[in-house]
Amino acid sequence: MSLYAMQKFLFALNRDVEVQRRYSEGGETRAALLAAYDLNDEEREAIAMGDIGKLYVLGCNGQLLMHFAPLLGIAWADYLEAMREGVRKYGPVRAGIYAMTTGTNEKVAGV
Amino acid sequence: MSLVFAGVCSHAPGITGRAHLAEPAVKDAFHAQFHRFGEAMRATRPDAVIVIAAEHFANFFMNNMPAYAIGMADSYEGPIEDPKWLGIEKHAIPGDAALSQRLIREVMQTVDVAYAEEWKFDHGIMVPLNFLTPKYDLPVIPVNINCQGPPLTPLHRAWAFGEALRRACDAAPERIALVGTGGISHWPATPDSGKVNEAWDAAFMQHWCANDRTGMLGHTDEATYREAGQGGFEIRTFIAVAAAARGRGEIFHMKAIPIFAVSCTAATMSVE
Numbered sequence: 001m002s003l004y005a006m007q008k009f010l011f012a013l014n015r016d017v018e019v020q021r022r023y024s025e026g027g028e029t030r031a032a033l034l035a036a037y038d039l040n041d042e043e044r045e046a047i048a049m050g051d052i053g054k055l056y057v058l059g060c061n062g063q064l065l066m067h068f069a070p071l072l073g074i075a076w077a078d079y080l081e082a083m084r085e086g087v088r089k090y091g092p093v094r095a096g097i098y099a100m101t102t103g104t105n106e107k108v109a110g111v
Numbered sequence: 112m113s114l115v116f117a118g119v120c121s122h123a124p125g126i127t128g129r130a131h132l133a134e135p136a137v138k139d140a141f142h143a144q145f146h147r148f149g150e151a152m153r154a155t156r157p158d159a160v161i162v163i164a165a166e167h168f169a170n171f172f173m174n175n176m177p178a179y180a181i182g183m184a185d186s187y188e189g190p191i192e193d194p195k196w197l198g199i200e201k202h203a204i205p206g207d208a209a210l211s212q213r214l215i216r217e218v219m220q221t222v223d224v225a226y227a228e229e230w231k232f233d234h235g236i237m238v239p240l241n242f243l244t245p246k247y248d249l250p251v252i253p254v255n256i257n258c259q260g261p262p263l264t265p266l267h268r269a270w271a272f273g274e275a276l277r278r279a280c281d282a283a284p285e286r287i288a289l290v291g292t293g294g295i296s297h298w299p300a301t302p303d304s305g306k307v308n309e310a311w312d313a314a315f316m317q318h319w320c321a322n323d324r325t326g327m328l329g330h331t332d333e334a335t336y337r338e339a340g341q342g343g344f345e346i347r348t349f350i351a352v353a354a355a356a357r358g359r360g361e362i363f364h365m366k367a368i369p370i371f372a373v374s375c376t377a378a379t380m381s382v383e
Binding site: 004007008011014015056061062063064065066067070071076080083084087097098099100101102104106108109110111 | 129132167168169172173174191192193195196231259260261298299300301302303304305306336340341369370372
């Protein structure tokens with residue numbers, strides 16, 4: 001698993017408007033952008049699809065992932081729910097320090 | 112001169128970005144105390160404010176992660192985040208490269224620190240500045256302690272870093288304010304967002320207010336992660352401030368606001 005490469009992509013995406021433009025354009029432009037990162041198929045697909053839940057489970061640092069959601073137009077409550085849904089679908093967080101400690105039906109902050 | 116003000120505060124992005132989702136009276140009570148905290152700092156007429164924040168991969172990444180970094184520019188920009196998401200518009204923020212360089216040279220006598228002539232402020236600095244310097248008219252010296260990407264600097268080194276900052280401030284003619292941001296217990300950017308450990312927070316802040324070095328440094332990262340979440344690693348900024356100020360703390364506000372994902376805290380410390 002190339003968790004480092006996924007996180008490096010998110011780092012670039014959060015900082016660089018040109019990376020944001022290329023991702024948002026989609027299609028071959030997005031594919032060419034992601035080809036520059038050493039990702040396996042599962043990771044590349046999760047990023048290309050904007051699968052917040054999968055990226056969370058794969059261990060992406062929450063502080064990097066947190067900004068991907070608004071870039072995709074995902075509101076705060078939906079972002080939290082997307083991570084819960086990821087754990088429901090793919091199981092517990094596999095790496096990193098952002099593991100989930102509450103139940104998938106808990107909403108600590110009410111959202 | 113030296114330090115004229117020391118304090119610590121929360122920096123969670125929800126404090127400004129999700130203010131509209133909080134109970135208005137609860138939000139207003141905290142914001143009022145956060146503004147009071149800013150007024151207390153400005154009343155000391157600082158020439159610059161050092162903000163020790165635990166940043167979140169805005170500038171530093173795992174390809175080259177410094178344990179400690181200090182900004183050394185005459186101007187910065189922020190927030191790096193979407194202004195609508197954070198609830199703070201983009202600003203140019205003044206710095207003071209010459210003062211930074213003098214501080215860095217002195218800190219380096221005892222603590223190896225990276226310097227950065229570019230720095231994009233994230234919520235770790237921008238949320239506090241929203242209350243500390245709402246006009247963005249006071250030079251800021253940004254400081255980062257890596258609290259995100261383990262391995263993390265040991266707590267006793269954070270204390271030593273605070274001591275080094277104090278020594279550097281003592282050697283400067285400017286009036287300098289020092290603010291540490293982050294913490295205390297929280298599980299941000301996870302589905303647990305909103306969870307805090309109030310007993311842990313109270314115990315830590317009791318040690319902080321008493322400037323109890325042994326109490327503050329007695330936490331292992333393993334226990335902090337278990338009891339206070341990964342957000343708890345940010346106590347390093349509070350520890351550095353306590354080491355620099357050498358005084359006693361006064362809490363303006365410390366109450367959990369779950370939609371803000373943290374025990375919303377603002378506290379000053381006397382400079383001794």
